[in-house]
Amino acid sequence: MTERPRPETVWRExxxxxxxxxxxxxxHPRQDVERRGEIAxxxxxRAALFGCSDSRLAAEIIFDKGLGDLFVVRNAGQVISExxxxxxEYAVAVLGASLIVVLGHDECGAVRAAIDAEASDAVxxxxxxxxxxxxIAPAVQRVRVSAGVTDTADIDPQEVGRQHLRDTVGALLAASELISAEVAAGTLGIVGANYRLLEGRVVPDVAIGQL
Incomplete structure (x- = not known):
C-alpha cells in the first residue's frame, strides 16, 4: 500500500x-481506457463516501472524480447499519482511504417520510x-421540540436533514472502534456535508479530525 495522503489534502481535492x-x-478525470487498465x-x-441513494446524488460526478477515486457506500437516507x-472500515483499514465523507442532501425522500410518519393520520x-x-425519527423529534411546533407541515426538513447528518457521523464514530482510533491518530478525517441539488454545491457541516 502506498503512503496514505493527509485527510485535509484529500478533502481540498x-x-x-x-x-x-x-x-x-x-x-472528468481518470475515466478512460488506460485508467481501467491501471485499476483492473x-x-x-483516497476517500470513502457514505451518502444517500437518491438518484441525483452521483458521488463521482458531483466531486468530478474518476474510476477508483472514491469508495462509495449508499443507502436511502444515509442510515447506519452493520x-x-x-x-x-474496509475502505480505511484495507484500502487506505484517509477521508470519509458522509453526504446528505436537500429534498431527501427519507427525511420527508420520517417527518410525515409523525403525523397523527400517518399511513x-x-x-x-x-x-x-x-x-431519522430522533432528528425529527428534536427539530419539532426545538421549534415548538405540533403540525408536521411546520417541521423544517432542511434542519431535520442537518440534525440527522450529525447523528449519522456520531453513530459511525460510536459504532466503529477502528474508525474512531484512526481519527484519534490523525490518519483519518470525517466530513459531514450537505449537497444542494439545484446549485450542485457540497456544503460542509461538521468536520472530525485534522481537517
Whole structure:
C-alpha cells in the first residue's frame, strides 16, 4: 500500500472537484481506457463516501472524480447499519482511504417520510422502509421540540436533514472502534456535508479530525 495522503489534502481535492462541477467546467478525470487498465487488479481510493441513494446524488460526478477515486457506500437516507460500518472500515483499514465523507442532501425522500410518519393520520409503512425512518425519527423529534411546533407541515426538513447528518457521523464514530482510533491518530478525517441539488454545491457541516 502506498503512503496514505493527509485527510485535509484529500478533502481540498474533493472541494476543488466540486467547484469545477458547480461552475460547469468538470474535467472528468481518470475515466478512460488506460485508467481501467491501471485499476483492473487493485484499488486505492483516497476517500470513502457514505451518502444517500437518491438518484441525483452521483458521488463521482458531483466531486468530478474518476474510476477508483472514491469508495462509495449508499443507502436511502444515509442510515447506519452493520454493512455500512463494515464497508467503511474496509475502505480505511484495507484500502487506505484517509477521508470519509458522509453526504446528505436537500429534498431527501427519507427525511420527508420520517417527518410525515409523525403525523397523527400517518399511513403504516412497509417494515423495511419503517426501519430507515426510525433512524431519522430522533432528528425529527428534536427539530419539532426545538421549534415548538405540533403540525408536521411546520417541521423544517432542511434542519431535520442537518440534525440527522450529525447523528449519522456520531453513530459511525460510536459504532466503529477502528474508525474512531484512526481519527484519534490523525490518519483519518470525517466530513459531514450537505449537497444542494439545484446549485450542485457540497456544503460542509461538521468536520472530525485534522481537517
Amino acid at each position: 474533493m472541494l476543488r472537484g466540486n467547484e469545477r462541477f458547480v461552475s460547469g467546467t468538470p474535467r 487488479t487493485a484499488q486505492a481510493p 454493512s455500512v460500518i463494515g464497508s467503511l 403504516a409503512l412497509p417494515v423495511h422502509i419503517q426501519g430507515i425512518v426510525d433512524q
